[in-house]
Amino acid sequence: MALALEQVGVAFGGFRALADVSLSVPPGEVVGLIGPNGAGKTTCVNVLTGFQRPSTGRVLLDGRDVSALPAHRLRRAGVARTFQAGRLFTGLDVLDNLACAGIGLGLGRAEAEHQASDLLRWMGIETLESRAAAGLPYTDERRVAIARALMGGPSYLLLDEPAAGMSEAESADLAALIRRIAHDRGIGCLLIEHNVGLVLSICSDVVVLDGGRVIERGDRKVILGSSVVREAYLGAHAEAA
Numbered sequence: 001m002a003l004a005l006e007q008v009g010v011a012f013g014g015f016r017a018l019a020d021v022s023l024s025v026p027p028g029e030v031v032g033l034i035g036p037n038g039a040g041k042t043t044c045v046n047v048l049t050g051f052q053r054p055s056t057g058r059v060l061l062d063g064r065d066v067s068a069l070p071a072h073r074l075r076r077a078g079v080a081r082t083f084q085a086g087r088l089f090t091g092l093d094v095l096d097n098l099a100c101a102g103i104g105l106g107l108g109r110a111e112a113e114h115q116a117s118d119l120l121r122w123m124g125i126e127t128l129e130s131r132a133a134a135g136l137p138y139t140d141e142r143r144v145a146i147a148r149a150l151m152g153g154p155s156y157l158l159l160d161e162p163a164a165g166m167s168e169a170e171s172a173d174l175a176a177l178i179r180r181i182a183h184d185r186g187i188g189c190l191l192i193e194h195n196v197g198l199v200l201s202i203c204s205d206v207v208v209l210d211g212g213r214v215i216e217r218g219d220r221k222v223i224l225g226s227s228v229v230r231e232a233y234l235g236a237h238a239e240a241a
Helices: 041-048 071-076 094-104 109-122 138-149 168-185 196-202 220-224 227-234
Strands: 003-012 015-025 030-034 056-061 079-081 156-160 188-192 205-210 213-218
Touching (some): 015 213, 041 156, 071 079, 109 138, 138 168, 168 188, 188 196, 213 220, 213 227
Parallel strands (some): 030 205
C-alpha cells in the first residue's frame, strides 16, 4: 500500500528532467522531497498526480499501475495535491472553493458543503468560511488550498512548496497541520519544500534529487550526514548535526 514512482524517467525533447527515480509514500507517513532549483521535484509531483506522463518507468497506486491515468481520474482514485500558487477560485468564498472540489468528485451540493464545513472546523479555520478567496492573506490562502485538497478524503496528499514565504512561526503551524493530516487521517503525504528544516522536522524519510536523479535518501541523520547532499544542496560547509 503506497503511492510510488518506479524507475521513472521524463524527457522533454533532448532534456531529461528525471532519470530512474524511485520513491514511495506509504499511508500515514510524511515523506520529504528536496533538492536545488531545477532538480526535478515538481516534475515528480506532476507525474505522481497525472499531469505528466512518464517517458519510462511506472506510477503505482497501492500496487496498481496508474501511469496512464489523467489527473482527474487519479484525483478521484485518492491522489490529491496542492500547487506552488494557491490557485483558489478567486470569485468564490472559502466554503464554495471547497464545495466545488467536492462536487467535482461526485458529491451532492449539500454533502459537499457539509464536508467543507467539517474540514474547515477540523483545521481550525472555520472563521474563514464566508470570506472571499480573493482577499485572503497569503498564509490563509495556503491553508484553504490544503483544505480543498482534503475534500473527498484522499489517501495521498502531495504538497508542493506549501511553506514558501511563511515566517518561522507560520511554518511551525504548518508542520503541526501536516503531522495531523498524516497521523489523524492516515493520509500519506509527500512534502516538497525548499525549507529543509521543516522537512527534516516532520518527515520519516527524505529523498534528495539533483539533476533529475536521486542522490540520497534516508532519515534526518542520513541526510545531514551526507557529503553528497551538503555539496549539492545544503552547501559544502553545512554541518552535520
